[in-house]
Amino acid sequence: MQKLPTWADVVLIPVINLALAFLVSGLVILYIGENPVHALEVMVNGAMGSTRGWGYTLFFATNFIFTGLAVAVAYHASLFNIGGEGQAALGGLGVALVCLAVDWPFWWLALPFAVIGGALFGAAWAAIPAWLNAKRGSHIVITTIMFNFIASALMVYLLVNILKAPGMAPESRGFPDGTNLPTAFDVLGLFGIPFNKFAPLNVAFLVALAACWGVWVLIWRTRLGYEIRAYGKSEPAAVYAGISPVRIIMVTMLISGGLAGLMGVNAVMGEAERLTLDSVQGAGFVGIAVALMGRNHPVGVFLAAVLFGALYQGGIELEFEIPAISREMILVIQALVILFTGALDGMVRTPLERLFVSLRRKGAA
């Protein structure tokens, strides 16, 4: 018997977890000697109070959708892909190579190739840990962590020694104009809707939405998705049903790495328009929080990504408005969200389950 009604599992528990995380964050702000309510106002206003705020919020959200989906897809096969950071970095490299290779005439011609480049490189970076897990039984969490560090060393090497443009900073030369993706200002402007000109939100957001839809179709509407979920629920049962674990691990991790790699389309091609050292900026790890909050469902991932996007944008405004609270406050909130929704889930779930069971007993009696 199901102990909890679905709505409690999908809505109530995440909301309680989130409230707890924000409560503790509020205490931290109180400790610093600032007013948490005022801080929250600043954050909400900064993230959603203007088209500029929305432009940044949804730009960050686009990154988090990609990395969140990457974690979610792997999770359905009971694989914990903690390597989104490295896969997204390599994805950025793939996108950059595509953009630099050809003098693209139109963005809509460059975009599909950049998508392929990002996904291919991200997937390739996930392929080795996946293969080691499938064939040699190496723990996927540890290998993907190691690959994050290897990726970061590789990116430093490439940007310092090979791709570096003349000048001081270790970054590639700027991409040709033909690869510049239209921003929300350009697109909405066509319909006469005013939008902030400098906000980095761009058409990669639509790619992210398409990715959400694609993941939903994959996981719940295809044979492969069924096999992934079956394998995730029970490996022995999946093997008995003729599902090859090696194939599922490989395919799932390639898709997961590819999704993380797509982040480069937004961050590298859409915003920076050159390859820089810190193009990922921790988004790979935010993906873990996003997938946890979103219960590994694309709709949930989308909502959680927007929430975290708002958190990031709001946090930047917060530092601007209240200098006593540094930007690292975002990391604290993020940590608490991961802690309460992920690790301490049982703290909320167990008493709630008891509550619902006893309510049901009373109802029956």
Next chain:
Amino acid sequence: MDLNTVLLILDSTLRLATPLLFACLAGLFSERAGVFDIGLEGKMLIAAFFSAAAAALTGNVWLGLLAGCAASMALAAIHGLASITFRGNQLISGVAINFLATGLTVLIAQDWFQQGGRTPQLEGGARFQPITLPFAETLRDVPVFGQIYYDLISGHTILVYAGFLAVPATWYVLFRTRFGLRLRAVGENPGAVDTAGVSVTGLRYGAVMICGLLCGFAGAYLSTGLSAGFVKDMSAGRGFIALAALIFAKWRPWSALGACLLFGLLDALGNRFQSIEIAGIALPVQFMQALPYILTVVILAGFVGKAIPPRAGGEAYVKER
């Protein structure tokens, strides 16, 4: 390379290996008891901050060490609560702890000292000072041996020696005491330990708290021994290198010493040379930095000896009802 250069590199190897060693032994206790810990990095970082902060405020490095250990053990307690009591995912808890430490250290540092997330520079009694071992000065002029004794073995802070003594101590506790036997058993087969009437929860909490304590030493050494004060993100991935060393050592204390020395040496070499030529091929410094991780992946792949983790690692223990 002459003897002096070699000694310099080895000397810096010892110093760079010390924080790795503490963190690696910390992970050893936790993982041998069946609690995975990818939050070594975070615990080390928070200990580094609170050690430096307390040392800066009181001028006493020992109080700093105490504060660092307390902070690290507080995070260890959260990890224990999440992974033992509430049977949450140990990996996710570790990720959260790493973020929490990164955020809180800078936030509190900014609040207390207003120096952009650092602590003030530590001086005098607020730092661990090098110790000159007996006879080091007299033996200094003895060729080779005296030089090695004076330059390499003498002249480190007390935490370096403590780190190296912690290896036999860990070995003794784990393999020669009743507590150690039970601790290892709880990481392999908690059900059997429970049947014998020993508390699985108690043992695992014990192991997690020892892990917190040792991470405290690692962090304190970073900010009050190796450098003079806390700077943002100063653990710089060392917790993960320690984790790599732990796997490289296949969860054994003496091998952990070897692994940490090897990774310390790589770090020291990377600091000293921009690129290293081996057999006519110039290896870039980034390759040296990535080598610990690459070696760990190779070990994990099982091509060079198989690394088999404790069997019950990563799983919460559920008593049958």
